Amino acid sequence: DQQVKQNSPSLSVQEGRISILNCDYTNSMFDYFLWYKKYPAEGPTFLISISSIKDKNEDGRFTVFLNKSAKHLSLHIVPSQPGDSAVYFCAASATTGNQFYFGTGTSLTVIP
Amino acid sequence: SQTIHQWPATLVQPVGSPLSLECTVEGTSNPNLYWYRQAAGRGLQLLFYSVGIGQISSEVPQNLSASRPQDRQFILSSKKLLLSDSGFYLCAWGLFGARQPQHFGDGTRLSIL
Secondary structure (H helix, E strand, C coil), rough: CCCCCCCCCEEEEECCCCCEEEEEECCEEEEEEEEEECCCCCCEEEEEECCCCEEEEEEEEEEEEECCCCEEEEEEEECHHHCEEEEEEEEEEECCCCEEECCCCEEEEEEC | CEEEEEEECCEECCCCCCCEEEEEEEECCCCCCCCCCCCCCCCCEEEEEEEEEEEEECCCCEEEEEEEECCCEEEEECCCHHHHHHEEEEEEECCCCCCCCCCECEEEECCCC
16 A cells, blocks of 8 residues: 555656645654655655654755645755756655655656 | 665676675664665665664565674575566665654666576
């Protein structure tokens, strides 16, 4: 059972515009969420995280929003750059657990 | 600072051959260690995780096994590889309780012929 879902396998955005990547989860015990960026043939790189006590966390061009009532989080990239083209994974964990649950990823293409 | 090493980077093996992938972490003590697989066009599937030496939890039934002979060493093995074992294998470490993200190695591309 997929507890973390990324329903959009791919997304294309023009350079300079906003990229919005979405993620949904089903387990109400999840209280820590992360986004990873992955280039082909490399391991995922941690991008940004958010705890359930917050609804927004910002780091430069990257902002993660958390809507706990909807069990939804999103990653905003503004402005998008060609170097942002990669696969983005969201992940979630619960305080009581020892593992993260990953979504299936969204492939972002930023068109110059 | 902490670093994670995973090798080999690529591996081509015939069906039925054994497998051993190794992962080591430096700069931290008693990390949680993880093996993931990313099959073509799929997400990250957790295969095994370990919270300490000799402690292995398996997430999916399969012909793979994992071992943790030392605190910062994690090994993924198989006695006989199947075609379905092809994929991109990733090792990761993390420290739970401290709300730290997992950090991944560069992965091993395994092709079974």
